[in-house]
Amino acid sequence: MSFFQTTFLIATAAVAIPVLLHLLNRWQARQIELGTMRFLEEVIREGAQRRKIRRWLLLLTRCALVALLAFLFARPFLLENRQQQGERLRLVLVDRSASMAMKGNAGRLIDDGVSAASQWTANRQAEATVEWAWFDSQVEPLEPGETRPSSPQVLSGDTDYAAALNWARDRLSLDRDALAEVLLVTDLQQSGLVSEGFPLDGNVLPATVPFHLIDVGRPAANNLAINAIRTPSDRIGTESDLEMVVTLFNYGALPFEEVPLTAAITNGERTARIRKSISVPAGQAAEIAFSFGKLDPGVWRGTFSLDIEDDLAADNRRFAAVEVADRVNVLILDSGTHKVGTGAESYYLATALEQDGKNLNVSSDESDQPHISEGRFRTQVHYLEDSGTPSFNPEKYPLIVVADAGQVSRDTINRLATYVRIGGQLLVFAGDDGGRPVWASWENEGLAPGKFQSVKRSGAMPYRITSVSTGTMLKPFEDPQRSDLSRLRFEKFLSVKADEKTQVLASFDSRHPAVTKQQLEQGEVAWFLSSADSSWGNWTTSPLYLPLVQQMAADLVHLTGEGTIRERQVGDDDPTVPANGTAQEGSERLLTSFTRPGFESRGEALYVINSTAKESDPARIDRETFAKHFGLVLANESDDQADAAVEGQSRKELWPWFAAACLVLMVFEFALANRTSA
Structure with a gap:
């Protein structure tokens, strides 16, 4: 016997209440010898034994009544085997994977399979609802009532037997009282045993459901x-x-x-x-x-x-x-002069962007060297000290990189703001500390990620990038086992209090933003809040320098992701x-x-x-291996086996009997209590 609500069984502890009351109410009167009571004492002695029996019987009745009430609310039931008398249901699953397009006896293997399945359903003695479904890596059920569906013309999917069997299990769970059978038609391709999207949990189908298998595969294939x-x-x-x-x-x-x-x-x-x-x-x-x-x-x-x-x-x-x-044209703005040569920030940026960013190895292992070939970007360096501020055209230069934001003039910042608002993309490196007037110009034009504070300098321990936001511009650097940005060391960075609209893509260990990105009308602005050269840190000597610069630039011109x-x-x-x-x-x-x-x-x-x-791969398996892999028992193919009633289990609730017993005990207890004195 089992219960639906086992928690109500705790109420059986209330059986102690009648016992406690019985013990407290026992008759304990003093005995006094009176001559006039001699004959009454003889009468009392004669009925004492009968009263004692009635008191114990009343106690047992009350205890039983309390226990029955607890059992009644717990809803007891019995599991019993019975012959299912529900409607008959037959599920027919036909393999439509690419291998079923091989030549068969009467066309393709799938044509042979549909013919064999139709013949199988026609040979069943009893009427039943037949539901067909195609399967490869997914299952496509057909409308109920199909007797012989037309074979699909295009067969290109992968075989996944677990997907088919799990679908059959789910379908049977919707109609538990049906007298069900399952037929699987396939070429028993070995690769179908491997399933990634549909893990198996124990036996796929109930043991009480007959499972039939029709093999239409070829014994050998040349491919x-x-x-x-x-x-x-x-x-x-x-x-x-x-x-x-x-x-x-x-x-x-x-x-x-x-x-x-x-x-x-x-x-x-x-x-x-x-x-x-x-x-x-x-x-x-x-x-x-x-x-x-x-x-x-x-x-x-x-x-x-x-x-x-x-x-x-x-x-x-x-x-x-x-x-x-064509390669994307990138304009790099350097506030200095070309005479600086290889020591300028723009030299590091131009060299990094000219490489082949698609094949860069982003591993932080110092022994790994990036693959270098023709890249996605064509760079041009403009020295502001030599030639002044040029006009910025998003069609000619979809991306502009500012090598040292701290030394850029107010006029240049104003033109950059116009460039971004009409659709240009801007990547800014903090560079030298230009003082509060320069940072205020970036803020006033809406190009700053927030409110600039000051350039912070490290002490004995350098600053490190310790957190990277997931699913953003820096997605390739999320996994520290693949590309550990925390290995980069910085002696200085530009501190900023980011606005709410600004995305903080990476942060230093002091929780200050390291990389940010924000929208400005039709364009975007990304900031790297340290220098592009080695003046503020050692990151230019790291294998991560090239892929990090490439990733930030490529993301701004929409070359990242799947493409x-x-x-x-x-x-x-x-x-x-x-x-x-x-x-x-x-x-x-x-x-x-x-x-x-x-x-x-x-x-x-x-x-x-x-x-x-x-x-x-046309390699095949036999029927026994298939059944053993999925924990199935192949049914006897005779009609008697297929049409025999399937034995199942049902729950027979006992609460009506317990309710009737409670009612009888209540009547008995009332009558017995009135006839039993203390």
Whole structure:
């Protein structure tokens, strides 16, 4: 016997109350010998035994009544086995992954699977509600009532058996009284056992639900797949040659000789096409490079295709894209003269920005050296002492870097404010201490991150950057194991009390802002509140100097993050489509996902969608291995087994019986109490 509300069982302690009252109310009268009472004493002695029995019986009745009331409120029930008599339900899950596109007996494997599943449902003796669903890495249920659905034309997803079985479990939980069966139709591809998004918790399906499995897979398959395409970067300059490297893998037992491979890249009406051949030994990988030379600016879409008839055609084509663009013009303002040469702040900044920021190693290990090649920026240094203040045009110079804010004139600050308000981006390094008048000019023009206070100098211990805000401009530096900014040492920094509108992206150990960013009408201003050279710290000698300067500059001109070209896999969620509420209860995954390889334009972004390499592996497992992996028991395929009533458990509540017993005891106690004297 079990209880719904076990906390009410605590009330059984109230049984002690009748016992306590019984003991307190025992008759304890003094005995006095009176001659006139001799005959009455004989009568009392004769009824004493009967009264004693009634008193004990009354005590037991009251104790039982208190206990029954506690049990009544706890709602007792019994678990009993019974034959389910609910409606019959059959769930049919058909694998629609890319491997199901292989040739079968009557077309593709998925066509064989739909035919076998339809025949299986038709052979069931009893009528039932049949619900079909396709599955790959996600599950797509069909409308109830389908008898033989049409096979999907595009098969490109990854096999994920856990996703299918968990969906079936969730569906069965919505109709617990149904007489249910589950049928899974698949090619038993081994890669489907691996699941990242759907962890398994014990047995997937209840042991009382018969599970059937139809294997339509081929015993052996020969497959040559394009697994990956490697490009130098998502964005390259117009002066660079574009070279793409294609990686192929032979999953079959036989070698492929001189297989034609075509690479075509397009940008609008412009097309470049190269055709080569390659041989790949059995069970091995091979690489082949395609060089397209220098290309015109734009986003170039590449399609790489194998001209071969193997067992799986889905992985004979793969897509890639690269953006060819001119380098971003950056104007660096130096308040000094060109005669300073390599000692100027502008020299450090120009050198850092001219490097290839996409391939920089941001590790703080001193032995790691950054990769240096043509960068994303083209810099020009303007010396204010030599040439005065120029005009600032956001179209010509999308980004301006101020090397030493403390020595900039008021007229220059005024022009910079106009430049930012009309859409320019500004990166400012504090530099030398120019005194209160200079800092006031930055504040008056709205370019300051807040109220400047003073330049703080360290004592025996230098200042360090100890905190980085997550999800901001400095995202690559959030993880201290990958890029520890606290290793940078600063002897001075410009103290500022940040405004509410200012984002503090990093702070010194004294909780003073180190890096800030704020919006000013159409443009943005970022501050690094120390110098760009080694006069205020040692950070110019650190491997972190280049990637940190590159990251701040690139973020301001929107070159960070995923960028224009974004790679996705079939089955990944589409961020532009909101949830439609079709996900099963308890599942947070969206059914709005990329469903086929190719290119998808979403706003300013181009999504490059490919199938994952794991679907290209045709290795299979047997039925017993599948069942053991998921803790399943394969049902007998006979009709009697399929249509037999499934034994289940139900809860039989006992509170009506306890209520009736309480009522009887209450009547008995009332009658017995009236007939029992103290």
